[in-house]
Amino acid sequence: MKNQGQFSSKLQELLGPQGVVTDPSRLARYCADWSGDLAGIPLAVARPADTAGVAAVLRLCAGEGVPVVPQGGHTGLVGGAVPSPSGNELVLSLERLDRVRSVDPVNFSMVAEAGCVLETLHCVAQEHDLLLPLSLGAKGSCQIGGNIATNAGGVNVLRYGMARDLVLGLEVVLPDGRIWNGLRSLRKNNTGYDLKQLFIGSEGTLGVVTAAVLKLFPRPTQVQTVMLGLDSVSAAMGLYAAARRDLSDLLSAFELMPRGCIDLTLRAIPGLRDPLPTPAPVYVLMEASACGLVDLAELTERFLARRMELGGILDGIVATSQAQAADFWRIREGLVEAQHRHGRHLRTDVSVPISCLPGFLEQADAELARHLPAALPVVYGHVGDGNIHYNLLPPKGLPEAEVHALLEQGEALIFALVDRFGGSISAEHGIGRVKREPFEQRLSAEDRDLLRALRSGIDPHNRMSPGRLFA
Amino acid sequence: MKNQGQFSSKLQELLGPQGVVTDPSRLARYCADWSGDLAGIPLAVARPADTAGVAAVLRLCAGEGVPVVPQGGHTGLVGGAVPSPSGNELVLSLERLDRVRSVDPVNFSMVAEAGCVLETLHCVAQEHDLLLPLSLGAKGSCQIGGNIATNAGGVNVLRYGMARDLVLGLEVVLPDGRIWNGLRSLRKNNTGYDLKQLFIGSEGTLGVVTAAVLKLFPRPTQVQTVMLGLDSVSAAMGLYAAARRDLSDLLSAFELMPRGCIDLTLRAIPGLRDPLPTPAPVYVLMEASACGLVDLAELTERFLARRMELGGILDGIVATSQAQAADFWRIREGLVEAQHRHGRHLRTDVSVPISCLPGFLEQADAELARHLPAALPVVYGHVGDGNIHYNLLPPKGLPEAEVHALLEQGEALIFALVDRFGGSISAEHGIGRVKREPFEQRLSAEDRDLLRALRSGIDPHNRMSPGRLFA
Structure with a gap:
């Protein structure tokens, strides 16, 4: 272990007093991320003010053999920017490079x-x-x-x-x-x-x-936000393909939520209203945006009129004000909070080819009902990207150890299904430390060799965020 | 030098008779590309039928220490896929992998x-x-x-x-x-x-x-093709920014041609007509495309009406048929042929930030007029990408050696100006063998180390297209 005091002094020489965090009350912020799953202890926290300062810190660390973990806004979900518990890594905060x-x-x-x-x-x-x-x-x-x-x-x-x-x-x-x-x-x-x-x-x-x-x-000057109730996931997929064509790729969001998500959010977040008069099996929150001379309101209206005739859509409301649009989005965003309030749960961030979404969801529901009937699936996502959050809530009152086992089994089951559909176990959040094991299990020999060739070619002494991503 | 016969036999064992080109009359096709600038001699030409065949060829070459040059449709312009004159490189044609x-x-x-x-x-x-x-x-x-x-x-x-x-x-x-x-x-x-x-x-x-x-x-079901005459390059830049906004990013092409290009094409290609009744200093060929419910014709009309009022546009015609749209494109595409007919000339493929285009063109025109008044600049490009073909035609009848010197000086002058504007000496065509020298001259030590780390990490024996890109 490095001598912490000596190393901090060297950093202060390079960066000045503003450039190093030593006050214990200010250190906590640099030790964890939003996931809260992991927390560590930094050797020191450097806050250079510019690129030259970052370069000076990295030269110092290279000379002293100190591993470096770059850190941004602490909003990661996989522990990638959290220092290890060993206390030997420098946290390099970029927060002062803010011009x-x-x-x-x-x-x-x-x-x-x-x-x-x-x-x-x-x-x-x-x-x-x-x-x-x-x-x-x-x-x-x-x-x-x-x-x-x-x-x-x-x-x-x-x-x-x-x-x-x-x-x-x-x-x-x-x-x-x-x-x-x-x-x-x-x-x-x-x-x-x-x-x-x-x-x-x-x-x-x-x-x-x-x-x-x-x-x-x-900058888009027109936005149309629509909440739709549909009879099935397949109907939502058909709507997505039609919207891409009929709206000439002006579609900017297409979020899928089965009814269970709406119920969960309405129960958890006070003040939210059921978005449509009659409940539907599946909801789509769709947004299109445009600028200039396109008449997006008229375009959206014609699109919806045509699709309503074709069936599959049970009901729909086009937001007529920014406040109403915000209400629709609050249901989607409230979902995350609703799950948080439930306490510990499984959060996944998987993707499959868009055309595989209905099959994936159907099989996942069936397998979870069969093998883990106690877990409540909460499933929603960005259909247009094939990115689905297939999450699981454990039953209330289950002992901690059983919750852990349940969520682990659930993750393994979901990931195995993702593999069968040629999907990804992390569409957005990345690997960091949390997903390293399932990521490494899925690497081919060729994947591994290529990843290693890059990493060792550019960071031959394995000093940048060691232990993250892969070994 | 490898024993060519022995090596060809081994290839035939792997790939069958269809998989190796030996007939001298069929070999020529694999020895050059469209640029015609470079031609080489292959050790052999392998034409595997599938991925397993490609893998078998690469294993053989790895074992025998034979360098490999993968080859597609021979349409490159920088000699990247042309075998070297040494006769020791295998040309690996992918043409049979066509499913x-x-x-x-x-x-x-x-x-x-x-x-x-x-x-x-x-x-x-x-x-x-x-x-x-x-x-x-x-x-x-x-x-x-x-x-x-x-x-x-x-x-x-x-x-x-x-x-x-x-x-x-x-x-x-x-x-x-x-x-x-x-x-x-x-x-x-x-x-x-x-x-x-x-x-x-x-x-x-x-x-x-x-x-x-x-x-x-x-698939776009509506296309609007417009030829416009403008009073300056700056007016064209303003039109571009306005079109992006007003047409809500439905713009799919925005090609700039000064009047000189129109004259050159009209002189060289029989049957082409001057696109607008009155000549203008600068022409823009603009295309927008859409599918579904957008009324693109109405949108384009309103856009043009508004821009005409604001000034800068001298005249314009919206193509009313596919034939008329094709005529507009023939002027743009005829430019390439018009230059070819002129014989040897300088062809560049540079880019600068879009906002620097007017300044770059003005300075390039001024410097060429001062230092190389004998050369005729032919300048056109994709404004929306900042990609400009700043080409030079030597005067007719100039002796070959002087042509060579003139074009070399012209390229150096243009590339130096590209550097000053933070541009690229190759926006599209790549480096291959033709641009290797100016590319390498512009690399920083860090660029070079990163490029080398990648290449030697993945191809440690330097067997893939050696001598291309960089040493």
Whole structure:
């Protein structure tokens, strides 16, 4: 174990007193993430103010052999940015790199530092009448550097893609402390390997993202939010395919919720109303957005009129105000809180090809009813991305040890089914430490060799977020 | 030098007589690409029929120490897939891997083998009322494996992205002959590094793409093609930004051509007509496309009416038939042929941030007029991608050696200006052998180390397309 005091002094020399957290009351914030599943003890917490400071910290750590865990807004769900309990890892917080370096409205791009809070960037884009489409529940806390390092998804993936699709360029500090300047703002560039792809989604294992050039879009000036009740998941799938065509890919969200989710939310969150007069087996929360001269309200109305005639849709309401649209979204977002209130439960984040969703859901329901009838499935997701949160709530009053066993069995059953459908055990949240074991179990020899070749090629001394992702 | 006969016999044992080209009259096709700049001599030409055959060839080459150059439809422009003149490289043609393995209309995806001709895939998608948006002039010959290995661009990048953006999964044979199965058809998957990104755009240096899962889209049922005359490049830039907003990102092409290009094409290609009654300094060929319930004709009309009022647009014609739209495109495409007829000339494929285009063009025109007044600039490109073909025609009758010197000076001048604007010396065509020198000159130490770490990590014996991209 390093001498903590000595190491902190060296950090202070590099970064000044603002650059190192030593006050025990302030340290707790850097020891855990939102999942709360894991918490650790840092050797020290460094808070450099700029890229040169990050580089200095990484050079120091390289010289001293200290492992480094880069950290953003602590909103991860897989323990990737949480220090290990060993007390030998430096937490490198990017929170002070919070400048928007530039906005280019004609190039539809901005250059932002890693520590910028996502919602702040939304505001900056909006000031220029532009949209940064990356958006997720954690937007008020998560930082763009962490979003990029974990290839964040969120509610607009259907239309605008994941974080990877929104990055034009990156500035990265490499494990040895050198700065890689890939801060290009080009739409097209075919000169050699696209090195920025390496760092996007690498979960802090290959280097530290310090700044990024982000793609922006015209800001939508029209939004149509619709809550629909349908008779089946298959009807929802048909509606999705039809909406892509008929709305000419102006669809920006398409969320599926079986009735059970609505019931759970209504019971847990006071003040929410049943969204439709008559209960339906399956609900879809659909949103389309547009800017300029398109008449989106008229388009949506014609689309829905046509689909209602074709059957499968039992009822539907188009939000006529922002308040009503927000009420619809509160049901979807209240689901997360409703599950939290239930206490410990299984949270998954799987995906399958979109065409496999009905079969996957049907089989998962059947197998869980057969093998784990005590667990209550709570299932919802982004149909347009094939991304489903297939969660399980244990029965109330079950002893802790039995809850643990139940959730473990449930996860194994769901993941095995995901495998059968060619799916992913982590569509958005990543691997970190929490999902490392099931991830490694699923690697082919070729996967493993390629992953290792990259990691050891770029971080030969295994100093960046060691033990995360894979061994 | 290998014993050619012995090696060919071993190949024939693996692949059968169909799998090896020996007939000298058939060999020529495998020795050059469309650029015609480079031609080489293969040790042998292998044409395996499936992925297992590709793997067998790569295992043989690994055992025998034979370098391998994967080859698609010979439509590259930088000599990347052309064998070296040394006669010691195996050309590995993917042309017999030409099956469409499956189409999934609900997942909006298809699985195609590397040797499928791009236009064939367009037809297959269309049979399912779907669109594979990757499209380029070479579509009748180029193969999807080559498109992916070179991260092809083309005419729809503005709306749908490069080849990279259209790949959901890949099957790749690694340099040692093992098959990496990354053939996933998921929209979202955050399990570890996104390994497929490595191979996209790697120009045959890291492995051989044998099949891919491609993203499909609803097929556009409405297209509006407009030719506009404007008073300046700046007016064209303003029009571009306005079109993105007002047409709600339904814009699919936005091509810029100064008047000189129109004159050149009209002179060279018989049967073409001046597109507008009165000549204008700058022309824009704009296309928007949509499907479903949007009324694109009405939308385009309202957009143009509003922009005409604001000034900058001198004249414009909306194509009222497919034939008229095709005529507009023939002017744009005829430009390439017009330059070819001129004989040897400088062809560049640069990009700058979109907002820098007017400044870049102004300075390039000024510097060329000052330093190389004899050369005639032919400048056009995809404004929406910041991708400009800044080409130079030498004066007629100039001796060959002087032509060479003139074009070399012109390229150096243009590339230096690209550097000043933070641009790319190759937006689409790639590096191959032709652009290797200027590419390597522009690499930072960090770039070089990262590129080398990847290449030597995955192809430690430097057997895949050696000498291409970088040393």
